Amino acid sequence: xxxxxxxxxxxxxxxxxxxxxxxxxxxxxxxxxxxxxxxxxxxxxxxxxxxxxxxxxxxxxxxxxxxxxxxxxxxxxxxxxxxxxxxxxxxxxxxxxxxxxxxxxxxxxxxxxxxxxxxxxxxxxxxxxxxxxxxxxxxxxxxxxxxxxxxxxxxxxxxxxxxxxxxxxxxxxxxxxxxxxxxxxxxxxxxxxxxxxxxxxxxxxxxxxxxxxxxxxxxxxxxxxxxxxxxxxxxxxxxxxxxxxxxxxxxxxxxxxxxxxxxxxxxxxxxxxxxxxxxxxxxxxxxxxxxxxxxxxxxxxxxxxxxxxxxxxxxxxxxxxxx
Amino acid sequence: xxxxxxxxxxxxxxxxxxxxxxxxxxxxxxxxxxxxxxxxxxxxxxxxxxxxxxxxxxxxxxxxxxxxxxxxxxxxxxxxxxxxxxxxxxxxxxxxxxxxxxxxxxxxxxxxxxxxxxxxxxxxxxxxxxxxxxxxxxxxxxxxxxxxxxxxxxxxxxxxxxxxxxxxxxxxxxxxxxxxxxxxxxxxxxxxxxxxxxxxxxxxxxxxxxxxxxxxxxxxxxxxxxxxxxxxxxxxxxxxxxxxxxxxxxxxxxxxxxxxxxxxxxxxxxxxxxxxxxxxx
Amino acid sequence: xxxxxxxxxxxxxxxxxxxxxxxxxxxxxxxxxxxxxxxxxxxxxxxxxxxxxxxxxxxxxxxxxxxxxxxxxxxxxxxxxxxxxxxxxxxxxxxxxxxxxxxxxxxxxxxxxxxxxxxxxxxxxxxxxxxxxxxxxxxxxxxxxxxxxxxxxxxxxxxxxxxxxxxxxxxxxxxxxxxxxxxxxxxxxxxxxxxxxxxxxxxxxxxxxxxxxxxxxxxxxxxxxxxxxxxxxxxxxxxxxxxxxxxxxxxxxxxxxxxxxxxxxxxxxxxxxxxxxxxxxxxxxxxxxxxxxxxxxxxxxxxxxxxxxxxxxxxxx
Numbered sequence: 074x075x076x077x078x079x080x081x082x083x084x085x086x087x088x089x090x091x092x093x094x095x096x097x098x099x100x101x102x103x104x105x106x107x108x109x110x111x112x113x114x115x116x117x118x119x120x121x122x123x124x125x126x127x128x129x130x131x132x133x134x135x136x137x138x139x140x141x142x143x144x145x146x147x148x149x150x151x152x153x154x155x156x157x158x159x160x161x162x163x164x165x166x167x168x169x170x171x172x173x174x175x176x177x178x179x180x181x182x183x184x185x186x187x188x189x190x191x192x193x194x195x196x197x198x199x200x201x202x203x204x205x206x207x208x209x210x211x212x213x214x215x216x217x218x219x220x221x222x223x224x225x226x227x228x229x230x231x232x233x234x235x236x237x238x239x240x241x242x243x244x245x246x247x248x249x250x251x252x253x254x255x256x257x258x259x260x261x262x263x264x265x266x267x268x269x270x271x272x273x274x275x276x277x278x279x280x281x282x283x284x285x286x287x288x289x290x291x292x293x294x295x296x297x298x299x300x301x302x303x304x305x306x307x308x309x310x311x312x313x314x315x316x317x318x319x320x321x322x323x324x325x326x327x328x329x330x331x332x333x334x335x336x337x338x339x340x341x342x343x344x345x346x347x348x349x350x351x352x353x354x355x356x357x358x359x360x361x362x363x364x365x366x367x368x369x370x371x372x373x374x375x376x377x378x379x380x381x382x383x384x385x386x387x388x389x390x391x392x393x394x395x396x
Numbered sequence: 397x398x399x400x401x402x403x404x405x406x407x408x409x410x411x412x413x414x415x416x417x418x419x420x421x422x423x424x425x426x427x428x429x430x431x432x433x434x435x436x437x438x439x440x441x442x443x444x445x446x447x448x449x450x451x452x453x454x455x456x457x458x459x460x461x462x463x464x465x466x467x468x469x470x471x472x473x474x475x476x477x478x479x480x481x482x483x484x485x486x487x488x489x490x491x492x493x494x495x496x497x498x499x500x501x502x503x504x505x506x507x508x509x510x511x512x513x514x515x516x517x518x519x520x521x522x523x524x525x526x527x528x529x530x531x532x533x534x535x536x537x538x539x540x541x542x543x544x545x546x547x548x549x550x551x552x553x554x555x556x557x558x559x560x561x562x563x564x565x566x567x568x569x570x571x572x573x574x575x576x577x578x579x580x581x582x583x584x585x586x587x588x589x590x591x592x593x594x595x596x597x598x599x600x601x602x603x604x605x606x607x608x609x610x611x612x613x614x615x616x617x618x619x620x621x622x623x624x625x626x627x628x629x630x631x632x633x634x635x636x637x638x639x640x641x642x643x644x645x646x647x648x649x650x651x652x653x654x655x656x657x658x659x660x661x662x663x664x665x666x667x668x669x670x671x672x673x674x675x676x677x
Numbered sequence: 678x679x680x681x682x683x684x685x686x687x688x689x690x691x692x693x694x695x696x697x698x699x700x701x702x703x704x705x706x707x708x709x710x711x712x713x714x715x716x717x718x719x720x721x722x723x724x725x726x727x728x729x730x731x732x733x734x735x736x737x738x739x740x741x742x743x744x745x746x747x748x749x750x751x752x753x754x755x756x757x758x759x760x761x762x763x764x765x766x767x768x769x770x771x772x773x774x775x776x777x778x779x780x781x782x783x784x785x786x787x788x789x790x791x792x793x794x795x796x797x798x799x800x801x802x803x804x805x806x807x808x809x810x811x812x813x814x815x816x817x818x819x820x821x822x823x824x825x826x827x828x829x830x831x832x833x834x835x836x837x838x839x840x841x842x843x844x845x846x847x848x849x850x851x852x853x854x855x856x857x858x859x860x861x862x863x864x865x866x867x868x869x870x871x872x873x874x875x876x877x878x879x880x881x882x883x884x885x886x887x888x889x890x891x892x893x894x895x896x897x898x899x900x901x902x903x904x905x906x907x908x909x910x911x912x913x914x915x916x917x918x919x920x921x922x923x924x925x926x927x928x929x930x931x932x933x934x935x936x937x938x939x940x941x942x943x944x945x946x947x948x949x950x951x952x953x954x955x956x957x958x959x960x961x962x963x964x965x966x967x968x969x970x971x972x973x974x975x976x977x978x979x980x981x982x983x984x985x986x987x988x989x990x991x992x993x994x
Contacts, residue, residue, distance in 0.1 A: 117859040118830070217947065231948065232721070261720035262886065263945045266930035270944070288859065294934030318934045332860045335889035335931070340871055343893075346861040567777030570735055571787075571840070574769055576794030578759045589781040 078105040078145075079250050079282035080129070085142030085152075087121075087128050087306075094354035098124050098137070099306045100362075101379075106250070111276065111283040113293035113314075116303035117329075119350045122286045125303075126252045128152070129284075130169055131159045147249065165195035168243040172255040174235035178227040184238045185211070185223025188245055196246040210241040214271060233264035237271065244275055251276065252284045257292070269296045290333050294318055299387060302326050305350050305362040307379065312388040322384050322395040325363050361392070369394045404670045414669070417662030424656060427474040435468035439625045448642050458644040460633065466645060470652050473625040477607050477656065480537060484544035484606035485599045491545060492552025493588070493595055499553065500560025501583055510557070514550035522547040526609060530618045540619040544606045555598055559591040593672040600664030604657035611653055627653045680744075681880045682709040682732070682848055687741030687751075689727050699953050701727040703904035704741070706980075709848065714874065714881040716891040716912060718927065719901030722949060725884050728901070729850055732882070733767050734758040746847065765795045765844035770870075772853040774833035778825040784811075784836045785821040788843055795844045810839040813876075815869060831862040835869070842873060849874075850882045855890065867894060888931050892916050897986075900924045903952055903961040906980060908994075910987035920983055920994035922966045943967060960991075968993060 087099040099121045106112045114122040127133045129144045129151060144151040147166060151159065163169075171177040179187055188210050189203035198206050204223070211219035214237040227235055236256060243251060253272065257265035273296060276283050287293050293300050294314030302310045302323065310323040318336075321327040328346045330336055337343050348366030351358060359365070359375040367374070373393040384390050408415040427434075437455075443463030451458045457466035499510035517525065529543035560583075563569060572586045611628025613619040620626040622633070627649040634646025684707050691699040702724045709715045719725050730736040732743060734755050743750040745766055753761050768791070771777035778787050788807045792798050798806060811818055816835040825833055834854065841849060851870065855863040867890065874881055885891050891898055891912065898915050900908040900923065908921040919925045926943040933939045947965050955961065960973040972992055983989040 117861060262888065262930045263720060263926055265932075266942070267944060267946075289932065290860075291932040291934050295932045295939075314934055315936075329860065332864045333889075334860075334863075334887065334893050335933075337893075340864075340867055340893045343864045343868075345864040345868075567771045567773060568779040568782075568787075571769075571771060571777045571837075572779070572790065573735060573759055574733060574764075575791035575840070576759050576764050577790070579756065581794075586779055590779070592781075 079108045079110075080106045080284070081143075081145040082125070082129065083143045083145065085125065085128060085144065086140045087124055087133065088138050088140050089134070090136045090138070091354075096353045097306060097358070098353060099128070102142070102303075102306070102308055104301050104308060104311060106282045106284055108249070108282055109277070109280045110299065111273070111285055111297040113285045113287060113297040113300045114303060115287055115290055115293050115300055115329075117288060119305065120303040121306040122303050123254055124306075126169070126254055126284060126286055130163065130167065130252060131156070161195075164191050164248075165246045166249050167252075168246075168248040168250070169252045169254065170236070170239045170243045170256050172258050174232060174239045174256075175227050175230075177239055178235055180227055183224055183226055184230070184235075187238070188223075188241050191242050191245045206245075207241075210245050211238075213244075213275070214238075214241045216241075232260050233268065236260065236264075236268055240268070240272060240275070244279075244281075247279050248281060250282045250284070252286070254286045255288070256285075258287070258289075265292070272296075290318075290329060291335055302329070306353060307362055308391060309363065310388075310390045310392075312385065316385060316388055320385070320388075322388070322390040323363075323392050324367050324369050324394075324396060327396055369396075400670070408666070411666065411669070413662060414666030417659050417666055420655065420659040421663055424474055424478060424659065427471055428478045429475070431472045431475050435465075435471050437465035437468045439464065439469045439472040440623050441465075448637070448645075450642075451644055457648040458642075460630075460645050461637065466630070466648055469625040469630060470627070470649050473627050473630065473649065474652070476537070476620070476624065476626050477610065477653075480540055480544070480610045481603040481606040481656075481660075483541040484548070484609075485603050487541060487545035488548040488552055488602060489595065489599055492549045493556040493591070495549075496553035496556025497560040497583055497587055497591065500557035501564050501587060502579075503561075507557070510553055514553050517546065518550045523609070523612060526613060527616070527618060530613055535618060535621060537620060540610050540613055543613075544609050547609075548602050548605070551602070552595070552598060555594060556591055559594060560587050563587055563590055593668040596667040596671055597664040600660045600667060604660040607653060607656055607660075627656075679711055680708040681711045681713075681746055682882075683742070683744035684708070684732070685742040685744065687728070687731060687743065688739050689724075689731055689736065690739045693953060697953050700904050700955055701952065702731060702738075703955075705901075705904075705906055707899055707906060707909065709880050709882060711847075711880055712874075712878060713897065714883055714895045716895035716898040717882060717884045717901060718886070718888060718891055718898060720886075720927075722903070722952065723901040724904040724952075725901055726852075729769070729852055729882070729884060732848075733769050733850055734761075734764075759794075765791070766846055767848045767850065768841040768844065768846040769850040769852060770837050770841045770854045772856050774830065774837040774854075774857070775825055777837055778833060780825055783822050783824055784816070784828065784832075787825075787836055788821075788839045791840060792843045806843070807839075810843050811835075813842070813873070814839040815865075830858050831866065834858060834862070834866050838866075838869065838873070842877060842879075845877065846879060848882065849879045850884070852884045853886060856886065863890075870894070888916070888928065900927070903949055903955070905961055905990065906988075907962070907990045908988065909980070910984070914984075914987065920987070920989040921962075921991050922968050923962050 083103050085099055085102040089096040089098050102125055114125060116122045128139055139152050185204060185207045188207035192198040192203045192206050193200060208219050208223050211223055216222050216234060216237055257268050285297055297314060299311060299313050300317050301308055304325050310326045317326060321330055331344050332346060351362050351365055360378045361374045364370045364374040371394050379391045380393060381389055381391055441464060446459050446463040447461055449455055449459045455465050457470060460466055495510045499507040526543040526547050529546060530539045533539040569582060569586060572582045610619060614626055614628035615632040620629050622629060630649035631646050637645050684705060687702055687705045689702040691701055693699045705728060717725050731738050734750055737755045738751050748763060750763060758764055785807050788810055789803055792803060792806055808818055811821055814835045816839060820828060820832060855866050858866060883895055895912045898912045899906050902923050908915060908924045916928060919928050926945045929943045945965050950961055950964060958975055958977055960978050963969050963973045978990045978992050980988045980990045983994050
């Protein structure tokens with residue numbers, strides 16, 4: 074829609090070296106996030122959604138290696154940047170918030186100071202001014218009594234509050250892209266709603282692009298513009314939330330929806346997904362990693378490389394035999 | 397048993413240093429068990445004609461001031477030193493780990509009592525305390541064991557307490573109670589097995605320390621007395637002769653001491669890897 | 678349906694120093710019938726974990742009764758309950774299966790533990806019982822010799838369930854049993870739980886954050902807030918027509934893909950009131966409630982009937 078997307082991930086492949094072999098965690102993952110857009114990366118455990126985010130941020134585990142691909146951001150390839158250059162980007166243009174907010178914050182530093190740290194490092198604030206700017210950020214994330222709360226330690230605050238602190242830290246320098254890795258998992262549902270609203274509002278206000286990683290399809294559909302469904306290191310479908318729910322085209326997406334409580338009327342109607350994840354260490358994986366579990370499998374699925382078919386407005390499916 | 401052995405072999409193959417430690421330990425064990433049989437000379441046999449001879453073909457480690465073969469003495473001393481080490485460690489473990497686990501799990505008064513006991517022991521410079529205990533109880537090997545166990549008590553108690561405290565809240569402890577395990581059974585059957593890997597490392601480290609402690613005590617005339625062969629005493633006696641050039645009297649028992657401590661330290665890590673089921677894939 | 682579990686004015690107050698008391702569970706009363714599944718929902722700090730621990734006798738109540746088929750379990754001390762003949766009648770499936778399994782015990786050891794302790798079985802009888810339980814919960818027998826870290830999330834969940842049903846409890850408490858599982862695994866486990874309930878004739882107390890799952894599985898639902906039950910009723914009705922403002926906020930917060938199906942969003946601001954020495958005349962929800970009136974701060978709303986089998990603790994429901 075707009076000229077240049079905020080983030081364009083192209084052909085990203087990541088491998089992990091382990092004791093028992095090389096695990097091809099991601100294979101040729103490609104997607105774009107436009108300015109101001111919220112894209113959800115949805116998948117079960119082992120789908121590679123978090124690895125994608127970590128690869129883009131350059132914080133992959135030491136055993137992980139990017140074997141191909143680019144992550145075009147602000148005109149340069151994040152994956153090709155040196156650690157020093159990447160560190161300049163992180164916190165300033167590119168930010169991340171994590172699951173388990175209380176453990177993601179430094180437990181022995183007051184929260185106000187932690188926000189001030191980022192402002193000084195990347196935001197160009199001076200040491201004496203930073204505390205005041207930190208309190209402003211706290212007001213922005215709607216923490217009541219911000220002057221007093223700035224002096225608190227993470228353990229004194231609730232999970233929801235800690236998550237707001239993390240958001241304050243992440244957005245302090247008004248980054249162009251925010252990656253949120255399961256930020257509301259573990260939070261109460263009412264807190265989740267408030268946090269999601271907050272992220273949405275702040276993103277909208279500054280035109281920030283957001284990548285939102287979650288296993289909760291309904292959450293993704295309600296708060297995100299588009300959903301990217303991942304399975305075993307592949308992207309299998311991309312579509313706007315409502316469209317995906319109404320017309321899932323990939324067999325896995327459909328099964329995922331059928332297994333999501335809230336979409337069906339009774340437990341008896343729900344179906345699990347047969348089979349399990351393929352062993353990603355094998356050298357002989359078929360081009361479609363879902364084919365072993367798929368009842369719609371055809372010969373093309375195991376011989377030809379994965380297609381990317383446009384099946385609607387911004388709706389792409391990677392399947393030879395879509396629904 | 398078989399999976400344990402298979403896992404042991406895997407650990408040893410992955411980590412050659414651990415393999416070395418196990419090898420050394422096996423060697424020490426053999427020396428302890430078979431020492432007196434394998435020694436070429438009697439460790440107590442003095443020979444006025446062969447005093448202060450340097451290492452040679454007949455006397456690999458030379459002879460001391462009474463003409464005794466140092467190699468035989470070092471070899472036979474292994475049994476005494478290892479016995480002291482094992483006994484101290486096991487006693488320290490029983491006293492310290494059990495009270496520590498109870499303190500960590502129950503909290504309250506148990507914790508306070510164990511804590512104060514540990515604090516009292518730690519208030520003294522530990523070696524001085526050991527000296528005091530041996531001097532008070534008498535110059536017997538058993539008292540070296542008791543003294544070593546006592547001065548190590550706070551360490552074991554503290555580690556055990558910390559571990560038990562962490563696990564107290566764990567789901568499987570509640571599940572154990574729901575399964576009909578009374579408090580004692582929960583402690584012994586569920587908490588204790590989980591802290592064994594850390595305790596293993598602790599025990600192997602203290603083995604080395606126990607030997608050093610015994611050596612130190614004999615050095616100053618407490619505990620083991622001449623003519624018994626023990627590495628510490630031999631180093632003490634040998635120290636008198638270094639200035640006059642007879643370096644071998646102190647060096648070889650000292651080297652044995654060093655090797656033993658080194659071996660036990662490495663052993664601990666290896667043992668923990670083998671025992672901890674989480675290390676198994 | 679005769680009541681299996683009868684909770685009468687159960688309360689637990691913790692001493693937090695300086696003569697202050699934390700009212701974790703505050704005069705809670707409800708029943709669970711034979712063969713019924715009752716859901717317990719509420720957010721962190723509402724007291725559900727404490728309530729669960731009171732019911733399964735890991736904790737002693739400050740006051741109140743816990744009637745199980747006529748016997749008041751509150752009369753027995755928690756520390757001695759392991760040896761009590763009633764121990765086997767209430768069991769629990771834990772939230773984090775990984776955390777609830779002893780890392781040094783194999784799956785077989787874990788499942789055998791309660792059977793050994795409470796049913797006094799041993800030897801081949803025990804082995805056969807463990808295998809039967811593995812079959813019942815869909816756990817392949819080869820996995821019985823594995824340690825927890827060698828099992829997948831779904832497999833660990835099955836071990837936890839097998840252990841919990843091993844002594845044939847009358848009441849099974851399920852504390853977020855599928856919270857850590859992927860959706861596809863969750864379906865299988867929930868269906869398994871449904872099936873086991875029918876086969877073994879148990880009653881369930883199902884504690885969960887996930888309101889969608891509660892709606893699927895439960896006959897009745899209890900909503901807790903700051904130690905009190907604020908609403909109670911048949912699950913379908915409570916979800917379709919919540920009466921208490923807190924329940925309404927809770928249900929409206931459930932993520933919903935279809936904008937047309939989204940119920941009027943009630944966003945809760947602020948933080949919950951302090952559970953320490955709460956004022957007994959002020960409604961616990963006062964301050965965050967969109968509806969607060971002066972009456973709410975001078976008279977504590979009690980649970981009262983608001984329809985057939987429905988109870989709400991609000992002046993305006």
